[in-house]
Amino acid sequence: MNLFVNSIVPTAWLLLAARVLTLAVAAILLFVFLFLLQNKRKKKRKAQLRVLFSDLIAEITIAENRPELQETLQAFASPKGRKQLLANGYARKILINELVKTKENISGQSAGNLCWLYEELGLRQDCFRAFRTGKWYRKVRAMQQLAAMQQNDYLVKIYRETNNKNSFIRTAAQLAVVKLTGFKGLRFLSIVSHPVSQWQQLSLLSHLQEGEVEAGMIRLWLSKKNESVVEFALRLVEIYKCHDLHNEVVNSLRHDSAAIRLQALQALREIYTDNTAEALLQAYPLLNRPEQLAIVAMLPEVGGSENALRFLTTLVQGEDEGLCFHAMHAIQQISPAWSSQVIHQLKTNPSFIPILTHLQKEAV
C-alpha cells in the first residue's frame, strides 16, 4: 500500500501537506482564542462601565437642584482618567444607552436631571451624528434616543424622515415626532404616502394623550387617499369620541376599502346621534354581509326608531337565517312589544321555528 501511495505522491509532499494543515488548524484555534479573549475583555469592560455610570446616573437622578447636579458631575469627573473616559466614544455609547433606559422608568424632576446630563456631556451631538449616517439601524436608534431624551431641537430633521422609503426609519421617525410633540406630531399623516401598519397605529395611539386631539386635523385625514391614514383617523374618532365628525364618518361607510367601512361602523358606535340609525339603514344595501351584520347588531345601541324596527322586520322575513336571527335579536332589544307582534305573525312559518326556539333558549 505504502509503495503504491509513494509511487503516486512523493513522501516529501505528504509531509509538507501535513505541516500546512497543522499550521492552518493552529492558526484557526489561535484566531478563535483571541476572538473569545477580546469578547470577554469587551464584556468585562462594558460591565465595568455600566456599574460606573449607574452610580453617576443614580446620583444625578436624585439631585435636587442645579448646583447639586454640577457638583455631582464634577465629583464623578475629578478622579484621574475620568475626563478621557467621558470623551471616549465607546464609553459615551454605553452612557447614552443607560441614560435612555433609565429615562423610560423615571418621571418628574428626576427625568429632567437625566436630560440635563445628556445635554451637559454633549451626548445629543453623538446621537445626531449617528442620525446623519447612512446606516438605517444607527439612524433608527439615534431617533429613538433623541425622542426619549426630549430633544425637540432635532424635531424638524426627524420629521423629514416620517415618509422615508425605509419602513424602519419611517416608523421610528413617526413614533419619535409623536413622543416629542404629542398629537401635533401626527401632522405627518397629511403627507405620508406609505401605509401605516396596524401595529404602528397602536404604537402611535399609546403615545397620545386625551385633550390634545384636534378634530380639524382628523377631518383632513379622513379625506386622504392613503387608506391606512383614513383608517387611523377613524380610530382616533372612535377613541377620542369626536362627535363633530359624525357626517364625515357616515360618508366613510361608502369607502371602497372594507377595513375602512368596518372601522367607520366602530367609530359610529361611539359617536352616534339621532340621525345615525337612518344613515346606517341607507348604507345597508351597499355593504357586505359582515358589515350588514354589524349594522343589525348596532341598531339597538344607536337608537332603534320605528323605521329601524320595520327594516329589521323585513330582515326577519327574509331568507338569510343568520341575518334573520340577529334581526330578531335586535328587535327584542329595541322593543319587546314589537318582538311579540313579529313572533305572533311568524310562529306558523316553518323556517322561523328553529330561530324562535334558539331565541327562547337564549332567553332562558
Next chain:
Amino acid sequence: MKILVAEDEPIMQKTIALRLKKDGHEVITTDNGREALTLIFEQSPDLIITDIMMPYASGLEIVGTVKQYEKKIPVIVLSAMGQENVVLEAFNLGADDFISKPFSPNELSMRVKRLTAR
C-alpha cells in the same frame, strides 16, 4: 427605618436606595425575588418596595408570602405601565400601595413617608 428594595434593574435599584438613604432610612437591596424572601425573614425590614417582574420569584409572590406571615410589614409594589390587572392582584394579596413606572423618586419618597407614618 429599615427598608428592603427588591428591584432587578441596577440603576433603578441604586436610585431608589440613594433616595431612601437621603431620607435617613437604612436600605437593604436585592435583585431577585428568592433572595428578597430570605432577606425578609433574616433582616425583618420595616417596609418592602418590590418590583413585579423579577427573577426567581415575582413581586406578587413576595407580597403573598409577606402578607401570609408578617401582615404588619407594609409593601409598595412597583409596576410597569399597563399592568393594571397585576396591580389589582397585588392589592388582593395585601399590597399597601403601588407606583407605576415611569415614576418620580420624590413621589416614592412621599409614599414611603405616608406609609411609615401610619
